[in-house]
Amino acid sequence: MGQTETKSTKTKVPMLDLKREYNHLKPEIDKAIARALEHQRWIMGPEVKELEKQVAEYVGTRHAIGVASGTDALVVALRALALKRTGKEHFLPDQQIITTPFTFTATGEAIIRAGATPVFVDIDPVTLNIAPETIAAAITSKTVGILPVHLYGQACDMARIMEIAREHGLFVVEDVAQAFGAHFNGGKCGSMGDAGAFSFFPSKNLGCFGDGGMVTTNDDQLAELAGQLRKHGGRDKYNVDHLGYNSRLDTLQAAVLLTKLRHLDDFNSRRKEIAARYNSGLGNLSNVTVPAVSGNTGHVFHQYTLRVADPRIPNPELRSPLRDALGSRLKERGIASMVYYPVPLHRMQVFQGRSKIVGALDETERAAAEVLSLPIEPLLTEEEIGLVIRSVAAAAAGN
Ligand SMILES: Cc1ncc(COP(=O)(O)O)c(C=O)c1O
Numbered sequence: 001m002g003q004t005e006t007k008s009t010k011t012k013v014p015m016l017d018l019k020r021e022y023n024h025l026k027p028e029i030d031k032a033i034a035r036a037l038e039h040q041r042w043i044m045g046p047e048v049k050e051l052e053k054q055v056a057e058y059v060g061t062r063h064a065i066g067v068a069s070g071t072d073a074l075v076v077a078l079r080a081l082a083l084k085r086t087g088k089e090h091f092l093p094d095q096q097i098i099t100t101p102f103t104f105t106a107t108g109e110a111i112i113r114a115g116a117t118p119v120f121v122d123i124d125p126v127t128l129n130i131a132p133e134t135i136a137a138a139i140t141s142k143t144v145g146i147l148p149v150h151l152y153g154q155a156c157d158m159a160r161i162m163e164i165a166r167e168h169g170l171f172v173v174e175d176v177a178q179a180f181g182a183h184f185n186g187g188k189c190g191s192m193g194d195a196g197a198f199s200f201f202p203s204k205n206l207g208c209f210g211d212g213g214m215v216t217t218n219d220d221q222l223a224e225l226a227g228q229l230r231k232h233g234g235r236d237k238y239n240v241d242h243l244g245y246n247s248r249l250d251t252l253q254a255a256v257l258l259t260k261l262r263h264l265d266d267f268n269s270r271r272k273e274i275a276a277r278y279n280s281g282l283g284n285l286s287n288v289t290v291p292a293v294s295g296n297t298g299h300v301f302h303q304y305t306l307r308v309a310d311p312r313i314p315n316p317e318l319r320s321p322l323r324d325a326l327g328s329r330l331k332e333r334g335i336a337s338m339v340y341y342p343v344p345l346h347r348m349q350v351f352q353g354r355s356k357i358v359g360a361l362d363e364t365e366r367a368a369a370e371v372l373s374l375p376i377e378p379l380l381t382e383e384e385i386g387l388v389i390r391s392v393a394a395a396a397a398g399n
Pocket residue numbers: 069070071072103104106107149175177178198199200201211212213
């Protein structure tokens with residue numbers, strides 16, 4: 001080996017191969033982009049309106065409002081609620097929104113951007129979604145809303161969450177970034193709360209060729225306010241009412257998304273099939289727990305996430321040596337894996353002094369240390385699925 005040479009293994013199964021997906025859909029996507037190139041109506045073009053119509057139909061809401069990212073979808077939905085419920089542009093820091101610390105940063109960030117304080121409560125150890133009983137225990141006179149996240153593509157217990165919200169007069173914004181197509185007892189995620197916030201980040205189940213997002217709601221007033229906030233805050237572009245954003249969904253992204261939406265159900269079904277294959281291939285390994293799938297959550301497997309039990313956690317580093325070793329052994333075998341998420345929000349610097357914790361967050365900290373996600377894109381071949389299963393089994397056995 002030369003001095004600069006390090007041991008490297010060629011990746012045989014990456015987490016996601018977007019080129020493969022593009023090649024699979026190329027004729028349709030190229031045609032959709034060519035149409036947009038011809039009409040040149042780039043801002044709020046016909047594809048945006050058509051996508052909003054189709055997403056509203058798909059999710060089952062009266063309205064869908066395209067925005068520039070999933071993060072903006074959360075901020076716009078929350079700020080529309082602040083305007084509707086308080087008449088103020090933003091919430092105030094003593095207004096609290098209860099959410100999960102086991103999520104992507106954007107969830108907590110959006111609450112702060114909307115002016116409120118995130119209150120982090122613990123998760124359910126089986127689904128890794130926010131646990132309804134921890135929400136109920138955290139409600140005070142300062143609580144204004146609940147922000148559940150349908151993590152990894154699996155719906156939260158929306159029946160219980162909506163019941164708690166109704167009982168206390170709270171709003172619910174669903175973070176549906178990872179769960180396009182998932183449902184709870186048949187109700188699509190994004191249609192059960194006051195509003196849903198979707199992300200079209202390229203790796204999502206419905207992803208575009210850059211950033212994009214969508215707010216869904218059945219509330220006419222919220223839809224009107226969200227529609228204003230995404231375009232500077234006014235009905236009239238040159239006479240504005242509220243402090244808004246330039247956060248429109250691109251016409252070109254909408255063209256790509258309209259094409260991909262036609263394939264979404266097939267792709268989600270394929271994700272479920274792959275998850276079932278993994279579950280039967282890996283379900284008997286000692287130390288490794290496969291994801292629990294509750295029949296009524298319509299899990300769409302944005303991520304397929306194992307847990308590697310380790311008696312040494314929770315520990316201050318939030319790392320399971322056994323989980324890390326499994327990931328390294330998989331890498332040596334050319335199989336990609338990822339930890340979503342290694343640092344829960346309550347442990348991040350950005351949330352110190354700006355958030356609250358209610359109760360112990362032991363389940364969250366245990367999950368952060370134990371989780372490992374495997375490749376689960378819908379176009380994985382049978383050969384690749386088999387290779388992932390064999391590699392995980394060998395790596396879990398220490399090979
Ligand atoms: C749970 C969750 N919420 C919010 C977001 C933010 O979405 P975006 O990256 O489109 O801003 C993401 C993904 O990136 C996410 O996974």
